[in-house]
Amino acid sequence: MSCxxxxxxxxxxxxxxxxxxxxxxxxxxxxxRGEAVYxxxxxxxxxxxxxxxxxxCGLFGRLAGTAPGFEGYSKALKQSHITWxxxxxxxxxxxxxxxxxxxxxxxAGVKDPQERADLIAWMAEATRPGEACRPRP
Numbered sequence: 001m002s003c004x005x006x007x008x009x010x011x012x013x014x015x016x017x018x019x020x021x022x023x024x025x026x027x028x029x030x031x032x033r034g035e036a037v038y039x040x041x042x043x044x045x046x047x048x049x050x051x052x053x054x055x056x057c058g059l060f061g062r063l064a065g066t067a068p069g070f071e072g073y074s075k076a077l078k079q080s081h082i083t084w085x086x087x088x089x090x091x092x093x094x095x096x097x098x099x100x101x102x103x104x105x106x107x108a109g110v111k112d113p114q115e116r117a118d119l120i121a122w123m124a125e126a127t128r129p130g131e132a133c134r135p136r137p
Contacts, residue, residue, distance in 0.1 A: 026121055034122025037115050044107075047126055047133045053105065057133035059084050060124055064100075076102030089120050
């Protein structure tokens with residue numbers, strides 16, 4: 001699935017002026033808001049390196065539980081068969097423990113739909129390997 005199609009699945013991002021991560025323009029205000037929401041994630045995650053949770057570089061299109069070099073995944077997430085895209089991130093980030101019962105990610109989730117949309121838009125831009133980040137094992 002193209003990044004543009006995946007992003008369109010989340011809360012009408014295209015209607016908000018955002019487009020896919022394939023290089024088209026994205027609303028700068030939404031990206032700033034998304035980056036601010038990501039600050040909550042930074043206690044456990046980073047774009048370019050593992051922390052308590054796996055790095056996010058290369059997240060879109062990656063099978064859950066497969067970030068190179070990260071060994072701390074729960075069995076539930078590794079067996080979830082989720083491929084990360086805008087739709088699956090939206091569902092997971094709303095309530096991780098409901099989306100994947102048994103996940104090790106104990107975060108309560110991003111309840112506000114607009115915050116999730118902004119976060120996902122920012123992550124789609126910030127996690128592109130070779131462009132926005134450099135993947136590290």
